Amino acid sequence: xxxxxxxxxxxxxxxxxxxxxxxxxxxxxxxxxxxxxxxxxxxxxxxxxxxxxxxxxxxxxxxxxxxxxxxxxxxxxxxxxxxxxxxxxxxxxxxxxxxxxxxxxxxxxxxxxxxxxxxxxxxxxxxxxxxxxxxxxxxxxxxxxxxxxxxxxxxxxxxxxxxxxxxxxxxxxxxxxxxxxxxxxxxxxxxxxxxxxxxxxxxxxxxxxxxxxxxxxxxxxxxxxxxxxxxxxxxxxxxxxxxxxxxxxxxxxxxxxxxxxxxxxxxxxxxxxxxxxxxxxxxxxxxxxxxxxxxxxxxxxxxxxxxxxxxxxxxxxxxxxxxxxxxxxxxxxxxxxxxxxxxxxxxxxxxxxxxxxxxxxxxxxxxxxxxxxxxxxxxxxxxxxxxxxxxxxxxxxxxxxxxxxxxxxxxxxxxxxxxxxxxxxxxxxxxxxxxxxxxxxxxxxxxxxxxxxxxxxxxxxxxxxxxx
RNA sequence: UCCGGCGUAGCUCAAUUGGCAGAGCGGGUGGCUGUUAACCACUAGGCUGUAGGUUCGAGUCCUACCGCCGGAGCCA
Numbered sequence: 001x002x003x004x005x006x007x008x009x010x011x012x013x014x015x016x017x018x019x020x021x022x023x024x025x026x027x028x029x030x031x032x033x034x035x036x037x038x039x040x041x042x043x044x045x046x047x048x049x050x051x052x053x054x055x056x057x058x059x060x061x062x063x064x065x066x067x068x069x070x071x072x073x074x075x076x077x078x079x080x081x082x083x084x085x086x087x088x089x090x091x092x093x094x095x096x097x098x099x100x101x102x103x104x105x106x107x108x109x110x111x112x113x114x115x116x117x118x119x120x121x122x123x124x125x126x127x128x129x130x131x132x133x134x135x136x137x138x139x140x141x142x143x144x145x146x147x148x149x150x151x152x153x154x155x156x157x158x159x160x161x162x163x164x165x166x167x168x169x170x171x172x173x174x175x176x177x178x179x180x181x182x183x184x185x186x187x188x189x190x191x192x193x194x195x196x197x198x199x200x201x202x203x204x205x206x207x208x209x210x211x212x213x214x215x216x217x218x219x220x221x222x223x224x225x226x227x228x229x230x231x232x233x234x235x236x237x238x239x240x241x242x243x244x245x246x247x248x249x250x251x252x253x254x255x256x257x258x259x260x261x262x263x264x265x266x267x268x269x270x271x272x273x274x275x276x277x278x279x280x281x282x283x284x285x286x287x288x289x290x291x292x293x294x295x296x297x298x299x300x301x302x303x304x305x306x307x308x309x310x311x312x313x314x315x316x317x318x319x320x321x322x323x324x325x326x327x328x329x330x331x332x333x334x335x336x337x338x339x340x341x342x343x344x345x346x347x348x349x350x351x352x353x354x355x356x357x358x359x360x361x362x363x364x365x366x367x368x369x370x371x372x373x374x375x376x377x378x379x380x381x382x383x384x385x386x387x388x389x390x391x392x393x394x395x396x397x398x399x400x401x402x403x404x405x406x407x408x409x410x411x412x413x414x415x416x417x418x419x420x421x422x423x424x425x426x427x428x429x430x431x432x433x434x435x436x437x438x439x440x441x442x443x444x445x446x447x448x449x450x451x452x453x454x455x456x457x458x459x460x461x462x463x464x465x466x467x468x
Numbered sequence: 469u470c471c472g473g474c475g476u477a478g479c480u481c482a483a484u485u486g487g488c489a490g491a492g493c494g495g496g497u498g499g500c501u502g503u504u505a506a507c508c509a510c511u512a513g514g515c516u517g518u519a520g521g522u523u524c525g526a527g528u529c530c531u532a533c534c535g536c537c538g539g540a541g542c543c544a
Contacts, residue, residue, distance in 0.1 A: 068500035145493040439544030
């Protein structure tokens with residue numbers, strides 16, 4: 001505990017609330033003044049450390065319930081929600097009347113004594129002595145009742161205050177922190193790739209075009225090619241940033257703007273790449289299980305399905321995957337890529353994420369190296385999350401031979417000149433190297449058990465939505 | 469882009485065969501000393517997405533358009 005925490009007196013502005021009888025609305029005015037607050041300001045999550053102490057919490061009214069002369073204020077401060085009990089006989093008339101004025105999401109400061117109580121969800125209640133109203137919220141739109149998805153998305157800026165959304169975004173934060181820690185602890189260097197790119201990298205997906213001082217530029221669809229360049233400088237690198245796809249996809253697995261973390265490692269082959277991927281995903285899941293139990297409970301996630309996400313993951317050849325589909329009665333044309341329904345059938349066979357490798361080279365990107373022993377297959381791998389959450393990782397060993405890569409670029413009718421720098425990487429000390437990209441939103445959707453990825457990013461960008 | 473579904477109060481939804489447009493929540497007023505989406509009583513609140521059409525009469529049937537939702541393709 002720092003000395004600053006112990007400074008007992010704080011100067012604060014306080015505000016006076018007046019009821020305007022003519023229009024029935026509350027008027028909030030600031031009165032210049034000082035108020036001595038004897039209690040220490042704490043976060044609600046720190047309650048156990050302050051049992052039976054007088055403290056002040058600062059936050060917003062989540063909900064309130066009345067029972068005559070006893071009133072219950074549910075106050076949230078971002079760290080947790082605590083029930084504040086206001087008993088008429090124990091507070092001033094002024095303080096008790098303030099509970100009448102408080103509406104949902106009004107901002108306030110509450111001072112009282114923290115008392116352990118078995119009935120309380122977090123184990124503690126605040127027995128109120130004093131209330132300071134910061135601002136009265138008028139007609140908060142998201143009421144404690146059901147709402148439709150369109151209404152909630154229109155109010156996404158407020159919806160993120162709700163319990164479930166709050167829990168999902170906390171898990172997202174933990175996923176990102178665990179992902180960064182994983183690479184940082186393994187001596188990877190963070191080298192971010194540019195957002196503006198001069199050309200369509202893979203030539204397959206539809207990109208967002210912008211005007212870059214009179215020339216066309218595109219928002220990146222992947223940081224991988226630049227990560228490959230950085231990899232030849234640092235040995236092991238990762239990039240982490242937003243990526244953009246202009247495809248008119250309308251499914252629960254797609255956003256137009258999403259976040260991807262992409263490691264790239266020199267002297268790694270496909271086997272090394274798959275091993276890194278399974279250790280990486282396992283680390284993320286186990287970290288969330290350890291640090292975000294409360295959130296997973298709020299989300300009613302069946303954590304038993306996450307507990308066994310530890311290496312090794314099942315790894316199957318494309319041919320084996322096709323066999324599994326056939327065995328399950330799926331009429332699958334050999335040589336195609338798997339659709340959403342196919343992925344669900346495949347992942348249902350295993351209780352962990354499954355890695356499918358050696359996809360037909362024709363359906364994969366130009367930069368993927370082909371297996372020398374069976375050249376019809378690319379040294380590619382995808383990781384499919386369990387429970388039908390789809391592909392969370394796509395990766396491969398990269399083509400490291402100059403002539404072969406040039407040939408592929410020409411086969412795919414890509415702009416040779418635009419890839420001059422990329423080809424340079426194969427002219428000056430080319431080495432085998434591999435990497436992959438993990439989609440943050442799909443990973444969070446899987447771990448939290450959220451059906452649609454739009455709830456796993458703070459402000460989703462979808463084909464039909466760019467507000468708020 | 470294609471296939472399917474839905475647009476009714478601030479929100480979530482009802483409305484029988486085409487026959488007076490309703491409820492819960494939220495808002496307002498009052499009551500209640502342990503509430504857990506509190507409860508009880510009263511109260512205000514409507515261009516039924518838009519434009520046409522059929523009909524004595526349309527929230528309901530028909531046509532077009534707009535918006536949204538779900539799925540497909542593409543992908544992480």
